[in-house]
Amino acid sequence: MDYDKLNCYIDKNAEWLFNLYLRLLMDEGLFEYEDDSEYAPKGCVSFLTIHQSKGMEFPIVFVDSLYKTPRKTRMDILEAIEATYFRRPAFEPSDQIKYFDFWRLYYTAFSRTQDLLVLTCFEDKKTPSKYFRKVYDGLPSADSEAFDASKFSFREVKDVNLKDSFSFTSDVTVYETCSLQYKFFKELEFAPVQVNAMLFGALVHQTIEDIHRAVLRGDKAQVCENNISEWFAANYASLSKSKRAYLAKPQQDVALAQILRYADRQADKWSAVLQAEVGVSLVKPDYIIEGKIDLIRGEGDTVELVDFKAEKKPDLHSEKDKEALERHRRQLHVYAHLIEERTGQKVSKLHIHYTGEENSVPTISFPTQKTAIEGTIMAFDDTVKIVLFLTYLIPICIPHSSECKLGMRRREPTPASF
16 A cells, blocks of 8 residues: 555645635534534534633643734724723723733633643744743643553543523414424524514614613603604614615604604603613523513512504404414513513513504503413423424424414425425
């Protein structure tokens, strides 16, 4: 056997692997087919960035990129803002931050190791850099007699303990409406088509959030028609580009009118605003329940939760509207559970504010009943268990669902595809 030719062949293919295949993964999306729940498949070597490896441990870790040096990443404009508005002294001297950041990064990499840490690089005059040189030169080479791998007792790779996150609106409601739709959106990661109604709602929500942020900053005087119109225009420009959807001028006018009407109705009630767009999560034994609350308001020891809907107030005599209202009520039950469990605050009332309502009272309110909230959480838990353990089955639309509509960017597969 011609060993020189064989070694040349191995070197050539190894070079192709790193220069072509791994470069392709980096450029085209390294995570496209990865499963976070299986971060270290048996018999495979995991290639991770230092940031990706946070919180993980491996028996053997190879750390490359030893050519790097501390670099200033701070911007002059941010330093000027800090000097103007910060009231406390800096925790780290500004001229030393790049060194702290540098060593924090590599501490993360080095501390992923359970049994053996290997520093590797293509050695030349500049690599490893002077920051690693002293440590690197003091280590035995893997090719030297001083290194004996048989002295190590390597542990098994730890099982990952990543819990899936579930929310009422994007998980439970979708699954209850149509399990097939849930499979497409959540498991197969199809992107929903962004229709104008979704853009309309997001635009109203974001601009109302801007109003609440101004109030929470103590700038109630900023909540005026001119400023609201400017916030609205900026939000529309950003959302229309990100969602690749657009609203006609009459639709924009309707959305802005809803926001201005809300600001006018709440003009003398801003003191009750406590928090806006609050993300809350709670760790359960098998999963994480999460949600985002539009507004928390209140006085004293209790709080009230408000969820905004950019639509007209429903007709309580319509069966279809009653179903939608019940979903919204259950959504607020989940939010109340999250707030009470995470913060210990007592939730006294739940409100749905319909920004599209012009003449009558724009809110529908519910009392907080412990038994009702517990029932909603039990149903939430049952649905999540079905999703966690039965999603490998062929999904079938739930019988009580009146209709199942899929709006996706890819062509819908035929039934024969399953």
